[in-house]
Amino acid sequence: MTARIGVITFPGSLDDRDALRAARLAGAEPVSLWHGDHDLRGVDAVVLPGGFSYGDYLRAGAIASFAPIMAEVVAAAGAGLPVLGICNGFQVLCEAGLLPGALIRNAGLHFVCRDQRLRVESADTAWTSEYAAGAEIVVPVKNGEGRYVADESTLDQLEATGRVAFRYVGGNPNGALRDIAGIRNEAGNVVGLMPHPEHAIDPLTGPSADGLGMFVSVLKSFAAA
Amino acid sequence: MNDGMSEQPYAELGLKDDEYARICTILGRKPSDTELAMYSVMWSEHCSYKSSKVHLRQFGDKAPETDVLLVGMGENAGVVDVGDGLAVTFKVESHNHPSYVEPYQGAATGVGGIVRDILTMGARPIAVMDSLRFGEIDHPDSRRLVGGVVAGVGGYGNCLGLPNIGGEVVFDPSYAGNPLVNALCLGVMRHEQIQLARAEGVGNKVVLLGAKTGRDGIGGVSVLASATFDEESPSKRPSVQVGDPFTEKVVIECCLELFERGLVTGIQDLGGAGLSCATSETASHGGSGMLVDLDLVPLREPSMTPVEVITSESQERMLAIVRPGDVDDVLGVCTRWGVLATVIGEVTDTRRLQVRWHGEIVVDVPPASLADEGPVYDRPFARPADQDALQADTSAALARPKTGAELAETLLRLAGSPNLASRKWVTEQYDRYVLGGTVLAMPHDSGVVRLVDDSDRGVALSLDGNGRYARLDPYAGAQLALAEAYRNVSVSGARPLAVTNCLNFGSPEDPDVMWQFAEATRGLADGCRDLGVPVTGGNVSFYNQTGATAILPTPVVGVLGVLDDVNLRVPSGFVRAGDVVMLLGETYDEFDGSEWAWVTHGHLGGRPPLPRLPAERQLSNVLQTAADERLISCAHDLSDGGLGQTLVEAALVSGIGVSVTLDGDPFVALFSESAARAVVTCADADVDRLLEIVADHDVAVTRLGRTGGDAFVVTGEFALPLDTLRETHESTLPRHLS
Amino acid sequence: MAKVAVDVMLKPEILDPQGQAILRALPGLGFDQVTAVRQGKHFEVDIDAADAQAQVEKIAATLLANPVIEDFAVRFID
Amino acid sequence: MAKVAVDVMLKPEILDPQGQAILRALPGLGFDQVTAVRQGKHFEVDIDAADAQAQVEKIAATLLANPVIEDFAVRFID
Ligand SMILES: Nc1ncnc2c1ncn2[C@@H]1O[C@H](COP(=O)(O)OP(=O)(O)O)[C@@H](O)[C@H]1O
Numbered sequence A: 001m002t003a004r005i006g007v008i009t010f011p012g013s014l015d016d017r018d019a020l021r022a023a024r025l026a027g028a029e030p031v032s033l034w035h036g037d038h039d040l041r042g043v044d045a046v047v048l049p050g051g052f053s054y055g056d057y058l059r060a061g062a063i064a065s066f067a068p069i070m071a072e073v074v075a076a077a078g079a080g081l082p083v084l085g086i087c088n089g090f091q092v093l094c095e096a097g098l099l100p101g102a103l104i105r106n107a108g109l110h111f112v113c114r115d116q117r118l119r120v121e122s123a124d125t126a127w128t129s130e131y132a133a134g135a136e137i138v139v140p141v142k143n144g145e146g147r148y149v150a151d152e153s154t155l156d157q158l159e160a161t162g163r164v165a166f167r168y169v170g171g172n173p174n175g176a177l178r179d180i181a182g183i184r185n186e187a188g189n190v191v192g193l194m195p196h197p198e199h200a201i202d203p204l205t206g207p208s209a210d211g212l213g214m215f216v217s218v219l220k221s222f223a224a225a
Numbered sequence B: 001m002n003d004g005m006s007e008q009p010y011a012e013l014g015l016k017d018d019e020y021a022r023i024c025t026i027l028g029r030k031p032s033d034t035e036l037a038m039y040s041v042m043w044s045e046h047c048s049y050k051s052s053k054v055h056l057r058q059f060g061d062k063a064p065e066t067d068v069l070l071v072g073m074g075e076n077a078g079v080v081d082v083g084d085g086l087a088v089t090f091k092v093e094s095h096n097h098p099s100y101v102e103p104y105q106g107a108a109t110g111v112g113g114i115v116r117d118i119l120t121m122g123a124r125p126i127a128v129m130d131s132l133r134f135g136e137i138d139h140p141d142s143r144r145l146v147g148g149v150v151a152g153v154g155g156y157g158n159c160l161g162l163p164n165i166g167g168e169v170v171f172d173p174s175y176a177g178n179p180l181v182n183a184l185c186l187g188v189m190r191h192e193q194i195q196l197a198r199a200e201g202v203g204n205k206v207v208l209l210g211a212k213t214g215r216d217g218i219g220g221v222s223v224l225a226s227a228t229f230d231e232e233s234p235s236k237r238p239s240v241q242v243g244d245p246f247t248e249k250v251v252i253e254c255c256l257e258l259f260e261r262g263l264v265t266g267i268q269d270l271g272g273a274g275l276s277c278a279t280s281e282t283a284s285h286g287g288s289g290m291l292v293d294l295d296l297v298p299l300r301e302p303s304m305t306p307v308e309v310i311t312s313e314s315q316e317r318m319l320a321i322v323r324p325g326d327v328d329d330v331l332g333v334c335t336r337w338g339v340l341a342t343v344i345g346e347v348t349d350t351r352r353l354q355v356r357w358h359g360e361i362v363v364d365v366p367p368a369s370l371a372d373e374g375p376v377y378d379r380p381f382a383r384p385a386d387q388d389a390l391q392a393d394t395s396a397a398l399a400r401p402k403t404g405a406e407l408a409e410t411l412l413r414l415a416g417s418p419n420l421a422s423r424k425w426v427t428e429q430y431d432r433y434v435l436g437g438t439v440l441a442m443p444h445d446s447g448v449v450r451l452v453d454d455s456d457r458g459v460a461l462s463l464d465g466n467g468r469y470a471r472l473d474p475y476a477g478a479q480l481a482l483a484e485a486y487r488n489v490s491v492s493g494a495r496p497l498a499v500t501n502c503l504n505f506g507s508p509e510d511p512d513v514m515w516q517f518a519e520a521t522r523g524l525a526d527g528c529r530d531l532g533v534p535v536t537g538g539n540v541s542f543y544n545q546t547g548a549t550a551i552l553p554t555p556v557v558g559v560l561g562v563l564d565d566v567n568l569r570v571p572s573g574f575v576r577a578g579d580v581v582m583l584l585g586e587t588y589d590e591f592d593g594s595e596w597a598w599v600t601h602g603h604l605g606g607r608p609p610l611p612r613l614p615a616e617r618q619l620s621n622v623l624q625t626a627a628d629e630r631l632i633s634c635a636h637d638l639s640d641g642g643l644g645q646t647l648v649e650a651a652l653v654s655g656i657g658v659s660v661t662l663d664g665d666p667f668v669a670l671f672s673e674s675a676a677r678a679v680v681t682c683a684d685a686d687v688d689r690l691l692e693i694v695a696d697h698d699v700a701v702t703r704l705g706r707t708g709g710d711a712f713v714v715t716g717e718f719a720l721p722l723d724t725l726r727e728t729h730e731s732t733l734p735r736h737l738s
Numbered sequence C, D: 001m002a003k004v005a006v007d008v009m010l011k012p013e014i015l016d017p018q019g020q021a022i023l024r025a026l027p028g029l030g031f032d033q034v035t036a037v038r039q040g041k042h043f044e045v046d047i048d049a050a051d052a053q054a055q056v057e058k059i060a061a062t063l064l065a066n067p068v069i070e071d072f073a074v075r076f077i078d
């Protein structure tokens, strides 16, 4: 049976259709999920897509983290469901407390959209098993509030426990501490990152197809399970 | 009804004596205060096109035969058939004056406004572009204006989830007190999804969707964009409109769902003149009447007067016409999206637009008198007294670089000059990836997007203008802008189909400016006829002047082309070393109005390069055929800065150098701005077939050299390392604007 | 040295989308007695001048607030 | 009805590039006695509750500020 990957649409989500397309291209059945429902429709994995949920007013991801569906996401993540937060989705995961730290205004104060080199630091998560640890990939980054911050002890702990998932290489676009582009939870089922793997699934429309691996990874994790 | 027995303040509202008299004749009485306010905004230059109408007619009269136009000029935006049952709509519009007052919000609401125009046609907006002009880059106000405008364009477009796929940034002293902010939006729909702005069907309900109405931009269009902007008169300053892209995003999704489910019979966005415009236009075009109850309009501030409510330009609002039986479904869809929706009136058989306030009819007018029968002026125009002297002052006497070192120095200086330097500082602030359909965007010559997921069909778009050329000869200048956009679309491999334009000029009350306008429109209309691409819509912005000094006349032209298969798109940068580099088209000694004359001598005089429209068509045919046959690996048009700049840009895209050998005068070869030229690269194996195509179309071709290495080499003249070029090219904007 | 706070708010007649978004979110979080929210900026300025208040007023008017759409208030913290 | 102000500031240990940018711009405008600027958010909340202060404290802690990176202060305006 085809695995089902759900993508949540919040009001103001923008890259939801892109995430659905990436899931489909990877071989999954894409499923649209609605912020206002208390229902994950039995999907095998959930993506919180990029965008400006609620306009990113107040703080990026803050209002969305209280959406009805987030209660379900939090519970399911605790039970091991693979959850991926991309950009705004990463911000929502941090605001919801599923991942530590926060994402704040870029150090350069501008929105930055560029093709970004990343190093895969953790290849043993539900979303990164397709990559070799240390592999470099090129994926678009585009955000105005993408600077990852956390207090020193949290950062040290992330490093010590191998929970930095992706790091910027060849230039840090937003001043993120320790060049952190993405992190994971301890179990490895929850991953959040600022860059956009769903925009790197076809060299025709993106800088590479390097991002598809994240969606393929999660499919393989079901097969293995 | 208050029929105003006392003198009415029509002059303060911008109405002339005879215009006021006409209103009285139409109504058979004096207008009420509310009616007067409505006529004042609807008959303003901005809304009525009263000074430009007689000239704009040529776009229709001279339009080339075409069967691709599904909706022509006159609607919110034209609709073009691109095949496979798909249609696109696109339009460019100005938000110049508001952007000077509040750069961020002015630019942001400019994007918001044009996006609603596209949505109104029934289309899903899928991309935006922006054409920007400012004073000198080192002007003390530039950082505020450029920074604010770029952040505003990005802030709104990014939050709306529309990729920004191209545009322009130009610096010239004439725009210092009058920046130009022109925004374009592209939308896609299936043929059967076209919506029209009509109120039809007696008893149908009028539903206002989106943001609450506040005191934003009251009198904005009539006052701000329809008179010379004068910093000294703050009383003329209307309150600024603040954009709410989040609300616009949910309004878009909500409207698209309403269209999809067939729940609206007509729709119109609220832009300039707010409800005055939306109600009168839909009623007029539907040949019906309408009764609107202003008390039902949701307000941000309860104390608003009827005049304020009906002229407010609050953003993010749409007016939908809905069958009574569908009202509940419409409100349900709106609730799901969190969009406020209110029935505020209904379609009637009176053929009158009637507005009720506190139970009293305060407006009772024929809708067409507001929407379509405003005043029309054939304003006097005359060739400016200094035009001959300007044209006589050619660039012939300017000192030219002679040695290889001087040529290299000139090339470097141009590559780092404000108008030719890398736009990355700007374009990095725009999301070009969202929606996943962007095939080409900056730094390529045109933006290319795939239209829908299940088809490889795409469109290419370019937006170009050159105020200096237009100053020297507005007729030729408009054609050169058209030709450049046409060429940019062609180098990507697309077939040019249709045109939009934004005409930015000074005061129409100045005969010199009016002459520029008349010549530019004539040139553009003739050019579109000759290139076989119809104008589908556009926008006019007058009164762009500070005191008596007008901006350079600036027609900005957008050309849209279609690619049957986006996989065949041709990028503007070199893609591999070892390709043969060829120049298509003929080079003449044409330097008047050039970037070289401006950057190295501060000179503007003479006559611009000759528009060579037949040659543009042939060049375009060569490029399309070569793209279809997958012969060329890269194609880049030649425009500002000439061949030198084109090779620099093509090389820097992916850091592949180039070596060329130039025949004749290397200065002319490198820096002339002759039109109808492009550089292409191809593999050795494809050269013969390419030459055949070129010969078939009677286009001149010159073999220049090869790609490769890490420098820009001109045999016998100079070798410039790409690193040096990149540093020079990319540091200019950040240095001045960060 | 003085520490001066500057609060910059959109003028009352200007749309405040951020405040609106917060207001709409509150009932869902169980706060239903809030009738209005407006969001502005808060600056804290350390300044070493005898006429600190006057200087900060000027800074607020030139740089921190855009008088076309915003009002500001200046207040000593200590 | 009470009007309550909430000021939200980044914690002192978090870099505030907005404040830094303002600080850097000031000398050029002739203000050279400013030694530090920090930028935060200012909210004005109208609330119809007997325990207005307590409610707003809760709103600030739940929604207006993110405790991971921000501190807040609540104060009655009238
Ligand atoms: N304001 C802008 N917004 C978006 N893209 C822009 C803007 N200005 C320039 N660009 C993009 O930067 C690239 C270089 O611009 P330019 O040199 O003006 O192009 P050209 O000379 O080919 O018209 C193009 O891809 C253009 O679309």
Ligand SMILES: [Mg+2]
Residues within 6 Å of the ligand: B444, B445, B488, B637, B639
């Ligand atoms: Mg070009």
